[in-house]
Amino acid sequence: MDNWMQIINAFLVQAQKGELKTSSYPKEWSGVKMKVSFGMGAPARIPWIAFIAPEMQASKGFYPVYLYYKELSTLILAYGISETEEFTKTWPVEIMNSTQTIQAYFDEDVPRYGDSYVFKAYRINLGAEKIEYIYANDNKIATEKDIESDLATILNYYKNVVSIEVTKTDSALSQGRFYMEKQLEDFIVHNWEKTELGKEYDLIIEDGEPISQQYKTDIGSIDILARDKKTKSYVVIELKKNQTSDDTIGQLTRYMGWIMDKKGDKNVRGIIIAADYDNKLQYALKVLHNVQVFLYKVSFTLDEFKIKETVQ
DSSP states (O other), X not given: OOSHHHHHHHHHHHHHHTOOOOTTSOSEETTEEXXXXXXXXXXXXXXXXXXXXXXXXXXXXXXXXXXXXXXXXXXXXXXXXXXXBOOSOOSOHHHHHHSOBHHHHHTSOOSSOTTSEEEXXXXXXXXXXXXXXXXXXXXXXXXXXXHHHHHXXXXXXXXXXXXHHHTSTTSHHXXXXXXXXXXXXXXXXXTGGGSHHHHHEEEOEETTEEXXXXXXXXXXXXXXXXXXXXXXXXXXXXXOOSSOHHHHHHHHHHHHHHHHHHSOOTTOEEEEEESOOOHHHHHHHTTOTTEEEEEXXXXXXXXXXXXXXXXX
16 A cells, blocks of 8 residues: 555554454655554554654654544544653644643543644544545545645654754754664564563453553553463563663562552562673572563674676
8 A cells, every 4th residue: 555545544444344454554654654553452442553753662752643533433643642651752842832632622531642632633434435534623525635735744744853853962862762672672562472471471451452561550660561371460571771680670579569569469470681691680580489581682684785697
């Protein structure tokens, strides 16, 4: 699919059907990453299409996003803000001061993404042969050209905002070029079933949306919270990201204690994922019998490109 109206129409139809596969959608659009979600394990109440700068993640960042509120027959093109984990930067003040949040726009409780800001709102009429987009503010029909123009406008604005941030030497986007350790968490979650963790543990799904990553507690956010497939006990997973072993162990055991107290799970287990294994981890594991350590490895190959000889 390389035509935007074809893509957005297919997205709306699939959202109604409750199908979850996204392999047919582009991975990039207009120079930024494109990510589509219809839910994980079960259909989400609000499917979405996000356009994400390379320096950010869907779970941590700000980005343009289509949010389809199926129950309200409304498609919102929004100045999106991640619900999972706050990024150090967000949309400019001019947006937040002059634009309604989704929560305020609907003037009622919405199940998710209420803190994001409305750029355009379309009422959707799904006909048997045609999908009709109607601007909610004035009831005018949004043409194919309008839809494409709206998306181009917010994408160009976004790319300009991100570009300005990258030029600042002290900005999160400049310093945080998302080294492997920062990308690792997203990689593990998105490839869960292919990892060793996925063989024994399940991610936690709520309303068709995964809530395991950056699981919020009143003492901070757990990197990944999972459950044992057999016992259903919780498993707290912490990544050793640019911090000492002592800090990681303290963080992990603190969250395990929170799970024991708040979830009533006395059999909670802990996992540390690290690039290397030092003496501090080794000694700690002698007494922490319900904690494991996994080491990750990164590998790549270089293949020489050879020009094929032209047959005369």
